[in-house]
Amino acid sequence: MSVPAPRVFRLLAVEAIRDGVRRRIVPVIVVISLLSLLAIDSCTACASGSTVVNGQTLDPQATAGWGGAMIFVVLGLWIMVLSGILASDHLVQTLVDGSAALTLSRPVGRTAFALARLTGALVIALSAGFVLLGATAVLMHARAGADLSAAVLGGAACALGSCIVAAFAMLSSLALPRIATALVVLTGVAAVASVNLFTRAGVELSGLLGALDRFGPPLAGGLVFSVSPWVDGAAAQGAGTDLWLRLVLWAAIGLAGLLFAFRRAELGR
Amino acid sequence: MLGLEFAAVSKRFGARLALDRVDLSLAPGAALGLLGPNGAGKTTTLRLLLGFTRPDEGSVRLHGRDPTDPASREGVAYLPERLVLPDRMTVGAFLRLHAALAGLEGSALDAAVVGAAEMTGVADRLRDRIGGLSKGLSQRVGFAQAFLGEPGLLLLDEPTSGLDPIGVRDARDWIGRARDRGCSVLVSSHILSEVERTCDRVAIMHEGRIAASGRLDELLQPGEDLEDAFVRVVRG
Numbered sequence: 338m339s340v341p342a343p344r345v346f347r348l349l350a351v352e353a354i355r356d357g358v359r360r361r362i363v364p365v366i367v368v369i370s371l372l373s374l375l376a377i378d379s380c381t382a383c384a385s386g387s388t389v390v391n392g393q394t395l396d397p398q399a400t401a402g403w404g405g406a407m408i409f410v411v412l413g414l415w416i417m418v419l420s421g422i423l424a425s426d427h428l429v430q431t432l433v434d435g436s437a438a439l440t441l442s443r444p445v446g447r448t449a450f451a452l453a454r455l456t457g458a459l460v461i462a463l464s465a466g467f468v469l470l471g472a473t474a475v476l477m478h479a480r481a482g483a484d485l486s487a488a489v490l491g492g493a494a495c496a497l498g499s500c501i502v503a504a505f506a507m508l509s510s511l512a513l514p515r516i517a518t519a520l521v522v523l524t525g526v527a528a529v530a531s532v533n534l535f536t537r538a539g540v541e542l543s544g545l546l547g548a549l550d551r552f553g554p555p556l557a558g559g560l561v562f563s564v565s566p567w568v569d570g571a572a573a574q575g576a577g578t579d580l581w582l583r584l585v586l587w588a589a590i591g592l593a594g595l596l597f598a599f600r601r602a603e604l605g606r
Numbered sequence: 607m608l609g610l611e612f613a614a615v616s617k618r619f620g621a622r623l624a625l626d627r628v629d630l631s632l633a634p635g636a637a638l639g640l641l642g643p644n645g646a647g648k649t650t651t652l653r654l655l656l657g658f659t660r661p662d663e664g665s666v667r668l669h670g671r672d673p674t675d676p677a678s679r680e681g682v683a684y685l686p687e688r689l690v691l692p693d694r695m696t697v698g699a700f701l702r703l704h705a706a707l708a709g710l711e712g713s714a715l716d717a718a719v720v721g722a723a724e725m726t727g728v729a730d731r732l733r734d735r736i737g738g739l740s741k742g743l744s745q746r747v748g749f750a751q752a753f754l755g756e757p758g759l760l761l762l763d764e765p766t767s768g769l770d771p772i773g774v775r776d777a778r779d780w781i782g783r784a785r786d787r788g789c790s791v792l793v794s795s796h797i798l799s800e801v802e803r804t805c806d807r808v809a810i811m812h813e814g815r816i817a818a819s820g821r822l823d824e825l826l827q828p829g830e831d832l833e834d835a836f837v838r839v840v841r842g
Contacts, residue, residue, distance in 0.1 A: 338678055340709045348706050359694045435690040439751070442656050442684035442761075443707040464763040604658035605649075605686065 339444065344396040346449045349440070352476035353457025357427060364417065364459065370465050373412060374472055380404045380477040402567040409473050409488070409567075413495040414530050416466035417502045421522030423458040424503035426598070429510040438605040451507070451599040455592075458503050459496075466495055483567045494559030497584040501554045502526060504591030511598050526556060533557035554587035555580045609634055609759045609790040610655055615664035616649070617650055617814075624650045626662065626814040634758075637781075637791040641836055642811030649687055651811070656684060656791075659825030662767040669759075670792050682755035687764040687794075689748045693737030697728055697747055700736060701754065708755035722750040725780060741768040749780060760784055760791045766800055778803055798832045808832070810839045 357363070381401060428451060430439035441450060463543075474488030502522060510518045532542055532550040534557050542550055562577045614629040616623065626649045632638050639711045640648045642808045653659045654666050657673035671678035691700060710718050723729040726746045731739065736747065745768040752760060760781070781791060781804050795801050801808060802822065809819035816824055818839045824833050 339677065339705065345707065348703065352703055356692070356694070390725065434640075435686060435688060436691065436692050438658060438686060439684065439691075439704075440707065442679060442686075443704065444679045444682075444709070445707060446676045461679070605653050605656075 342446070342449060342541060345445055346453055349445070349450055349453030350460075353427065353453045354460050357423065357457045357461045360423075362423070365578075366461070366465050368443045370469055372477040373415075373469050377408055377412075377469065377476060377602065380408045381473065381480050400560070401477070402483065405473060405477040405483060406561075406564040406567045409470060409477075409491055409564045410557060410560045412469045412473060413466070413491060413498070414526060414557060416462055416495055417498045417556055418470070418522060418526050419465060420459055420462035420499035421506035421526065422519055423462055424455060424506040425510045425518040425522060426515050427458040428454040428507050429515070432602070432604065442606060447600050447602075448596050451596055452592075455500075455503055455507055455595070458507070459499060462499055462503070463496055463499050466492070466499070470495060477567060479563045481567075487564050487566045491560055491563035494563050494580075498556040498559060499552065501556070501584070501591050504588065506594045508591065508595040508598055529553055529555075530557035533561065535560050543568050549571055552583070555583050559584050609636075609669065610792065611665075611667045612651070612654075612745060613665045613667075615654065615661045615666055616663050617647075617654065617659065622815050625654070625661075628811075628814070628816055630809060630816065630819075632759075632790055632792055634790055635785075635788045636807060637773065637785055637793070637805040638804035639808045640792060640794040640811060641796075641798065641801060641808060643840060646811040647814040648811055649763055652684075652761055652792070655761060656682075658795040659792040671745055681755075681758035682761065683708075683754070683759070684761045685748050685752045685763060685765050687767065689745060691736045691744055693735065696732065697723070697734055697736055697739070697750075698732035700747065701732070701750055705754045706786050708757070714811060718754050718756075723823075725753065725774045725783075726750040727776070742773055745769050746773065749777060753780060753784065756787065756789070757784075758789055760789055760793075762793045762795075764795055765793060766795070766797060774800070777822055798836055802832045810836060812840050 381404060431454065437450065441447065447561065470492055474483070474485055477483035478485050502525070506518055506522050506526070508522050513521065529549060532546050533555055536542055536550045537558070557581050562580050609632045610630070612628050615625055615628045617625040619717070628651065630651070640651060642648050650659070654661055655673055656679065660674070660826065666673055668678040668682065669680070673679070685842050689701060698719065703817055704713065704719050705715045723732055726749045727751055731743065736744065747772065749765070752762070754796070766777050769777060778800065785791060791804065793801060795802055798828060807821055808825055810817050822832065826832065827835065
């Protein structure tokens with residue numbers, strides 16, 4: 338009996354999400370998210386008070402804009418790291434415990450299986466992202482009149498960045514032990530985000546770091562671009578086409594690399 | 607069309623030649639026992655059949671297709687040697703997932719899950735987590751997933767490992783029932799008596815080659831049982 342490919346993917350993705358929810362890391366994510374909500378509440382409260390620095394009273398809207406944008410970017414990067422950590426064993430664990438071999442003995446393609454496992458990791462991470470980034474946006478909108486469409490763009494940048502990080506983490510997990518993959522995720526996101534943020538701060542980077550900023554995945558760059566209207570009160574400069582293209586391109590490269598490697602992987606040894 | 611066909615298949619793992627120009631076939635409805643000492647290449651043969659690894663030379667066909675094509679595995683059920691089921695799933699959820707992947711839906715899926723669970727004696731454990739089952743019960747759950755949807759080809763790798771004597775006899779009955787309805791069976795096993803009672807043809811593998819193959823009555827010399835024939839073939 339032939340099973341249509343979309344149904345196979347749906348069955349496997351639902352199971353991958355359930356499998357993710359059953360993991361011990363999920364309660365940790367929930368606790369961290371609750372603590373983050375407290376931080377969001379505190380960091381977006383500047384708009385309702387006044388801040389005095391060196392005798393000068395700062396514009397409360399601008400202060401709130403900075404605080405909100407900063408926490409949005411930090412939380413967006415945290416969601417990307419979380420995606421990578423979850424993806425770092427969500428596929429390879431099924432190879433180790435043999436459940437991949439049992440599933441792939443059915444009329445199931447490896448592409449559907451790998452994409453379903455990636456989806457499972459991403460759904461959990463992005464659910465946390467939806468709550469955290471959504472709470473930040475809503476509080477910023479209510480307290481400082483921040484533009485919600487900027488948060489929607491930021492959410493899209495976070496989702497694409499998470500897809501990039503998760504795909505590369507899953508790809509790396511096919512060759513490296515889990516702890517090494519986790520280190521690759523942490524150092525990779527930190528390195529890319531740092532060069533993105535230094536450049537936005539006006540630091541001229543050259544050589545490898547400059548190339549990483551110009552041609553690498555703009556993990557922090559996309560987030561900063563999206564919520565920049567919160568800081569300067571105006572629309573983001575330009576359409577950011579280059580940033581979005583690079584995010585989509587790197588997501589496609591990550592997915593293609595993952596699928597290529599998994600289709601060649603030896604199973605069941 | 608043959609259920610499965612190996613034509614001059616060789617497979618290396620590094621410097622080790624795991625399979626050396628193996629020819630093998632299984633006609634629809636037939637049952638073939640794959641015998642051999644440890645490291646003879648039996649599990650590699652099954653992995654090649656399921657597309658888990660690719661041959662270095664020769665060709666493998668499953669239902670006339672390349673085994674890496676998912677369509678080649680329609681109607682195929684597999685029970686691996688080292689059966690590790692997902693601990694955190696319930697037996698029912700696990701069987702339902704595999705029934706759905708086997709192409710069943712709706713009431714047919716429900717009926718197949720209940721039928722396979724009743725046949726293999728795990729019907730009262732459908733709500734239990736797999737992690738809480740004994741090895742023997744886990745093996746029964748493995749059998750249950752293999753019989754979902756009445757497969758046309760059963761690939762069984764050391765199927766009675768972990769089963770008690772009653773379980774071994776039950777497993778033989780289940781395989782017999784599958785054969786009665788026309789299912790082809792490929793059994794890889796160390797247990798010669800099991801193969802002798804389940805299969806009508808035997809292939810004895812040794813050092814990656816098919817050292818002998820044929821019907822049981824063709825392989826046995828006068829006064830020999832299968833164990834004698836196995837030792838004769840393997841020791842030369």
